[in-house]
Amino acid sequence: MKIAVASGKGGTGKTTVAVNLCLFLVDAGLQVTYADCDVEEPDGHLFLKPEIVTRRRTGIPVPHVDPEACNLCGECGSLCRYSAIVVLKDRVMTFPELCHGCGGCAYICPARAIAEVDRPIGSIDRGNAGKLGFISGCLDIGQAMSPPLIKEVLKETPDDGVTIVDAPPGTSCPAMTAVGDCDYLLLVTEPTPFGRHDLELMLKAVCSLPMPKGVVMNRVNGPDAATEELCDKYGVPVLARIPEDRLVAEAYSKGLTAWEAVSGYRTVFADLWSGIQKDAGRCGE
Amino acid sequence: MKEIVVISGKGGTGKTSITGAFAGLAKKCVLADCDVDAADLHLLLQPQVRERYEFSGGGRAEIKAEKCLKCGLCRQLCRFDAVRRPADGSSFLTVNSLACEGCGLCAHICPAGAIEFKPVVDGEWYVSDTRMGSMVHACLYPGEGNSGKLVTLVRSRAREIATGNGSDYLLIDGSPGLGCPVIASVAGSDLAVIVTEPTVSGEHDLLRIAGLTKHFRVPTVICINRSDINSAASDRIAAVAEAQGVKVIGRVRYDKAVTEAQIAGKTVNEYTDGPVAGDILAAWQRIINLTEGKE
16 A cells, blocks of 8 residues: 655645654554655655665666767657757757657657667665665756656555655645555645645645545644635545644654654554545545 | 845745745845745735736647557557556546656657647746735646746746846745756846755755755855754754855744734734844845845
């Protein structure tokens, strides 16, 4: 089972929820993997402190033109919608950083003058934090496109056991890539106008996705009718309300997990897990 | 006219609250909300929309079932796994529009000419009036891509307005992370203000985003938000930053007034004249001095 943890707004507590849910599930005896798909700013390792066993570089295929074979017919240039390959009078220029790696130019070239070479965009770490499996993608600084790296991270997640996917913030392609194929989607929000506004954007973005969804309200200070009503409107249950707690914030600032710092957190995540199981079961019927 | 972009790397550090407060302090400014997939600045500034435009970042493929020969070539060649068998068990292939990258290869190679490639509207953008000055902002339709292109559009229109009306500043509210929308909002600006927080993740992400601004040769300063929740970490961030030649131009204390201002739909400095407003004013003063070459 793959559970993605996402949020429209940044800083609502995705990583906190993902990491603590992992620790709870490991403690409950399950086989669990944490997959950090927030590849622009991966932070899970700061809290889980895993031992990294392997690191591999990953990239996207970009065109390499053989000037001897190329007859300057221009077909590649007219196909490419990203202006990543441009045919001039006397040569072909490529702009690898604009290339999305569709492979179209190499496939259609009548002269078979285009080969594909790998352009590295980031790396993927694998390891363990105690019994917890750990996978994390990290985009190279200066690289614009994170979805290909996110897909590579997801490919490395195991098919058995539970995988918790820590998704990037926002509602556009990186977030959608990370959550698109999960079995359950947890949306984390906070009780502020920005938090609610971005939660609604996220609810709109994911409403067409088939998997069941639930909301975690983080840093709650008493009842928040506006957020509850919003979740009702979209038919998404609120599975947990995590109270605001200075101890948790202080622990977080030092790289400790709420799990380690505050004893009451076991119950919060036990309730969240049974909520997910119940909800996933209900939707599967 | 100076272009100042407020970014953070890590989300939720207070970019938008601080950008909004700066906007109220700047005398003549134009605003650009470049956090196009989770834009929030309008919640503080309540813009009156003056002009509205549709944004199309590219096209999407669509398979016409009546012409399809079911050869499967499109599915075989699509690198984005966007050509799928529908869940209803039908033998016709369909294109998943969320997965479709808009490369157009399938439409080009389809032997039956059964795939149409049409431009799609990915969002909207607006030119508006606010009590702080003109504002250019956008709304990427939820789940759509091409945010970098939309950021570039918003930013260049805002720059035109700022140049045209003799503004002193163009203030840009950036998005979290360091991928395509961030690169599009940062590259070529006069000053990047990184809003960070004294946590292990704030510190970690700060180093990455500072690496990005260095890569694009954009002068960079740091503002530590909620600096007093972990003073030791704030001092450590300041030491690391100064060692790399990046100045800390302000420390803004934690204050519930920041959230209260958000609930009231006001900027922090409109809502309160307490110490937190003083911290933000002091940071803004340093920014003015830096951009005017007085420091």
